[in-house]
Amino acid sequence: MMIRVRSRDGSERITVPDSKTPTVSDVKTLIETQLRVPVLNQTLSTNQNLLLAKNPDQLLQFSDMSDPETLISSLGISHGSMIFLSYEGERSIQGAPRVSPAGSFGRKMTMDDLIARQMRVTRQESPHCDSVSFDRDAANQFQHYVNETLAFAVKRGGFMYGTLESDGRVRVDFIYEPPQQGSEENLVFFRDPDEEKLVEAIALGLGMRKVGFIFTQSVGQNKRDYTLSNAEILQAAELHAESELKEWVTAVVKLEVNEDGGADVHFEAFQMSDMCVRLFKEGWFETEISGDVDPKLSRMKKDVVIGAKDTREVDNDFFLVLVKILDHQGPLSTTFPVENRITLVTMRALKTHLDQSKKLPFVKRISDFHLLLLLARYLDVNADVPALAVCVQLQTAVPEGYQLLIESLANAS
Structure with missing residues (x-):
């Protein structure tokens, strides 16, 4: 065993x-x-x-x-x-040879050798955030689609938006799913700058920002001996580095077998270590992953030091800092269809949504990120979109002009 x-x-x-x-x-x-x-x-x-x-x-x-x-x-x-x-205490890692500071006998140290001696990879003990709290409905909406429609057969991902709380908690209130293609082992985002500009405008109006990356692992990956694969480490490190946010969170969603032999959806949250992000920014990672590399190992272009051992292969777990998960009930609803999925979201969905929520105040009827994203395609991104988002954030009355415009868009479908 x-x-x-x-x-x-x-x-x-x-x-x-x-x-x-x-x-x-x-x-x-x-x-x-x-x-x-x-x-x-x-x-x-x-x-x-x-x-x-x-x-x-x-x-x-x-x-x-x-x-x-x-x-x-x-x-x-x-x-x-x-x-x-x-x-408690320290230990010597089994199999780690003693290394002379001067290198092998008779061999001169190169500049790369000196840099590698300084590039020591250790495990980061604590994350930069105290915890990550997921809006229950947003998290459920994401996992439910992957579970019920995709059956966790292929990977799916998105960007998490929310706030950084004064107590050190990252709060996730909605998930934006960009255009993408998932397979059993890989996830490719087809980034759309125009669409992401709309997302950022909505987030700004809501008083939120991009705080992390979330993705699912396929059931096929459950048979593999890793927490994150080397390809997932690369993708997570790239997005963390792009964010320039030290509290950035990477969340993983997967199916796990429970005690009764059934399957439960399980969330895990991590931060990529400071060393991981630094190595990525400085180009140490091999980005072309060949089939003969163990997926639980990340390959480096040059030697790094782990313990007392020079190596070019690093266990992916060295780059992961565990983050505690909490949940909360956020301000947004999640009843509107989600962008960039199998079914195209049209204005007919807007009309159906408005018809079904007639008894609610108008601001409540549009308090859904995915609905706001659809509307943003037809509104001024610099004026109308932030103005509507501010109404949603503060839960104040939507100006009559905007109400008439939104209802006319819905009725034109």
């Missing part, structure tokens, strides 16, 4: 003999012998939030693997399962 172990050092594996039903104590002993972490220093859990714990009191909250006699099978741990390890 193979069990994956994720710690601050990234993702590693232990091999459990098949001759017995292992207990938590057996697993801890194997971690000590195979990964060189003393049993007394270990805290184990099946809950990934263990890696966010910052003091002993917080560690005590993760007690599911505290009893050494507990059979790991009773915790749902089987071949290929991931468990999480927090430990």
